[in-house]
Amino acid sequence: MTSPPVTKEDTPKATGRERRGWYWYDWANSAFYTTIISVFLGPYLIPIAKTAACEQDFASMPADACARDFDTLTTGQLGFVDVLGFDIRPAAYFGLVLTVSTLLQIVLLPIIGALADHTGRKRQLLGGFAYVGALATLGLFFLEGDRYLLGGGLFILANVAYGASIVVYDSFLPQISTPAERDKVSSRGWAFGYLGGFLLLALNLVLYTGRDGFGVSEGMAVRICMMSAGLWWAIFTIIPLLTLRNRPVPAHESTALRSVGGSFRQLGRTISELRRYPGTLLFLVAYLIYNDGVQTVIGNSAPYASEALKLDKNVQIQAILMVQFVAFGGALLLGALARRFGTKRVVLASLLVWTVIVVMAVFLAEGAELQFYGLAFAIAIVLGGTQALSRSLYSHVIPRGKEAEYFSLLQISDKGSAFIGSLTITLAVQFTNSYRIAIVSLVVFFVIGFLMLLAVNLPKAIRQAGNEVPEHL
Template identity: 30%
Template sequence: MKFTKEEKSWILYDCANSAYSLIIVTAILPVYFKFVAGNAGVSAHDTTAYWGYVSSFSTLIVSLLAPFLGALGDYLGNKKRFFRYSLFIGLLMTAALFFVPTNQWQWLLVIYTFSHIGYQAANLFYDAFITDVTRNERNDLVSSYGFGIGYIGSASLFVVAMLLITTSTFGLTSAPQAIRIVFMLTTLWWFLFSLPMLRNVEQHYGLPHPKSALKESCQRMLATLRKIRHYKQVLGFMLAYFFFIDGVDTIITMATAFGVDMGVSTSTLLVVLLVLNIVAFPCTLIYGRLAQRYGTRIMLLIAITVYLFICVYALFMKTVLDFWILGILVGSSQGGIQALSRSYFARIIPKKQANEFFGFYNIFGKFSAVLGPVLFSVTTQLTGRSQMGIASLAVLFLLGGFFMFRLREVPVAVSEKE
């Protein structure tokens, strides 16, 4: 399959931001923060709580600003400009993690918060660029390749990071020194794989600049809120997305805690996480290919069914082998459901207002992340079994599948001329 220069450049940015997601958000910085804060006398449960607070705060900020930033980015030329601003904030703040002394845990939190805001804001504009870089009939394929390449990229840098941390490579004398170098490597990786996007991708669809972009953006955002109920396909999908992506994100978020409850060692958890990313690469591409043949809606329903099976399978898990099977099952559909959600949404929205609509898409995706963890935690506490916590997430996939089933398959010609 041949890709245009713009498509290739857009796909490579997924390779850039996925490394940040795995190393800074999920795997290494959270552990390093607990180490630094613990050395300063902060209790283990307080460090966990503080990390949760700043992660929620940065997500809340971007979620609240997303519709406004999206509306502002829909004016011709603004999408690239705001993407660049967000990217550079994220890059500078991630690089700044290298310079934080090992006894300044408060500064780690502050800098991480700003880097996470930059990362999430850049993703808002990046996702919306899919309407500019490719045609509707190629949305599924391009989006899937983006997620697939992202998994391979993040896994590659993660292997390098773990080698640095667990060995004395380059004469390093301690793991904390190695981790700080990993932060800088992540920044460089993010920057280098962003260059094609910065150079080759341009905004082709947008609105003419008004006299007052700020004022009109607010007016447009409010007008869209009032009339969004008339976009039945968009509203129906966002409702389905709200539920099933909450289940997906909760399984990702709670996987480590779930594994620990099952007696899985830390080293095994990291290996499973690495294998999950490797498995996700070909499976995501397969989802994209099959979506072209059988339809995006059908493949999303299949992915939701796989996650339903995961929830049921969790009830019978007893061994480390069961955890491996669960991880591989997650890897088989995680990238597919995320990639096809993005491409399906891109197909049903007006292209000239892509940023504004992706702003609302981000709100539904971010705010949905509240319900799942609460459902998991409450069920686990009431039953005393984390397996029941995972199983309870089946409710979210059933609701998401129900609303997705009610939607129609969207012809590739829809919104092509908008």
């Protein structure tokens, strides 16, 4: 016997307090991405793995001399670390754990989304995943010496928990905002997150660059910075947990095991039902393609700056800080433009800007810091808005009551597409030995994504999903 559907009258109305609390989770979790992934962990974890390789293969050699001459010493069968029985080069170790965590997200996030919708306990799931991730990030403080396996394991746990919490967090958006409010609420959350990530990263860079004055070593400074991201994540997650509310769902199995089983069945039905929502499916594919371009540009900006433009680390760090700060205003600006000109038009316009950005990147001169800052500024303007407004558009084409499941598919398209962009860059560099050509090859993602998004009949897709078509779309 099927349960009666949950009607709009059964669902508590969102309040301004609840929406403001929702914004704070973007503020809380952005510290993990900016401080851990973007800046500190990779450059710190790889030397930890090199230390382990030195102790294994060059135990008689002074550690500092081994680290200095590691690349020339490690030939043949020397200079590897053991990861579950596999010999891995230290330089590839961070990429390996990032890939493993991404693959685990691809497998687990749809299940987590189904579980959130099936049980209705979104607030508890958000808190659980957030604190697992925050505690794992706090544990990175103990990453020193040759503890490369500890660092890799903690990062995988934290990154999977981060992705899971984002699925649950995003699924609140259709529940706390009306269709007319969706663009504004999504853009404000994204902007608030950029501001939070900027503020903690700025504080951490003060500690890192001024570590001698604070009387701490470089390693200790990095470990404090990484620990601060976990602390920031944990403290500010309290605010959304105090303000967000669960919504009622149809009756379901009462035990945790049966709920998980029900979630698997519900997930299977969701994937099968996508055929009934061709507009939703087309939007998902379009987003996968153009967001792949966005993520690949961001992920390869540092290698491009160092390899193609020969810019030093300080310039790259300052550019990252500027992007975080300017993206705060950019997300709000594009949100305001969407309310005036329509969300789809603004997203399409942002994709044209992305196309111009990657073409212009080819013509930057070596050592041209001002040109690089200008390009970073342009990226910051469209970065947050492209993602926030895409999230808002997607929320309109999701069937009611399946928010977490469908947002997990959005996250999967985000995570899964990273392989396509990375492969494109890798092949382009391999065959041309040019990061400039590699970057401009990403034009194809923005062009195809633009054309596919242009083909989406959003009003029809929204009606097919059983939702109200907003005035400005």
